[in-house]
Amino acid sequence: MTPLGHAAVLGAGSWGTAFAKVLADAGTDVTIWARRESVAEAIRSTGVNPDYLPGVRLSDRVTATADAGKAIAGAGLVVLAVPSQTLRGNLAEWAGFLDADATLVSLMKGIELGTTKRMSEVIVESARVAPDRVVVVSGPNLAPEIAVGQPAATVVACTDVERATLVQNAVTTPYFRPYTNDDVIGAELGGAVKNVIALAYGIATAMGLGDNTRAMLITRGLAETARLGVALGADPLTFAGLAGMGDLVATCSSPLSRNRTFGEHLGRGETLEEAQAATRQTAEGVKSCLAIRDLARAHGVEMPITEQVERVCHEGVDPRTAVTALMSRTTKPE
Structure with a gap:
């Protein structure tokens, strides 16, 4: 299994940004990929995502880019936080940048139109990875509350218990408590x-x-x-x-x-x-x-x-x- 190293969060919406903050607060360097360069520049220059979490200061461990390949390169943890119906198309472009055994984390909560596939199934197909490389994060995770450090808990689900534990350790903070589960x-x-x-x-x-x-x-x-x-x-x-x-x-x-x-x-x-x-x-x-x-x-x-x-x-x-x-x-x- 690829060591955690640094993390990439693909998606600069409220939950992607809040999750990047959690990772950074737990001790991981994070690069956020933003679709718009203006958002990436704001995060780099001010440490704030003004469009989705205004007023929330991000750790110095967080940076941002509009170049997905740059964000993903060398990342042991790749977090997917895009709208569920755009996942397949995005991953088709991003799969070539992934490290051979990087852990992919899904923050998305949807079912794909047309195929009726869950997000982890879309990841496996589109990125051509084994199912045990995909971790699902799910729970009562309202981003604005987590971003300001209010106590919250979540489920980190993966068929590979060791990989689930790796992600659990990477997102454990005084305000964010993850529980592992094998029921993806x-x-x-x-x-x-x-x-x-x-x-x-x-x-x-x-x-x-x-x-x-x-x-x-x-x-x-x-x-x-x-x-x-x-x-x-x-x-x-x-x-x-x-x-x-x-x-x-x-x-x-x-x-x-x-x-x-x-x-x-x-x-x-x-x-x-x-x-x-x-x-x-x-x-x-x-x-x-x-x-x-x-x-x-x-x-x-x-x-x-x-x-x-x-x-x-x-x-x-x-x-x-x-x-x-x-x-x-x-x-x-x-």
Whole structure:
């Protein structure tokens, strides 16, 4: 296994930048790749990412570049923090820069449209690496809170326990506590589906629906996530932990959540385009709900909340109609 050495974080959004800060605070030199040179220059010259984490000072161990090859060269740890639907195309360009046994870390929480593949599967295919080189980080990880040092925990999942432990040690700080897990499938599905449930939670919140409704969405949302996970071979216990319930609660309940905020716009009657224009950030659940729906249908798994979110987002169904459809389903045992 390639020694950790320095790390590359590919993606200068809020979570990529916050994760770079965690790595640096834990003692690793980090180069962030930013798509725009203006962002890279701001990080180099001021130690701040003004577009995504304004006011948060990064360690002197962090630098930035708009040259992906320069960022990746010699890195023992390569962290992928780009929008999930752009991963395959980006990796096709970046794979040639990777060291032979570098560890690849996925911060992305989505399912690929068209293929219904999880992000680790896309990494394995596109970068042509063995599955045991891919580590998934998932949990209640709202970037603005972590960036200012508020206590948080996460799951570091990999089929190779030694590699998971390597990453765990690389991101352990007084404010960030990682736990290892070998259930990559469960960690990824928990992270992807919770975005869709958070859209539903945001819709319900904007509609003025109360705590009973929102608690129902969280608990039944967790149930449909676990059903899909078990069908794909995940450990059901994973969904009771940080990558399942923990991430779901944080993403649904926090106003910092992009997916919840996007859902609130939809719940106020805005179109998908209007909500996108208002939020100006990627809400992964909007695209992933299509892929998750297809994945569930392919495995014969019922995911009624996901189905209704997809109808609201992509078929123009009124949120009130979607709520009625959810509540009029045939009754059954829990």
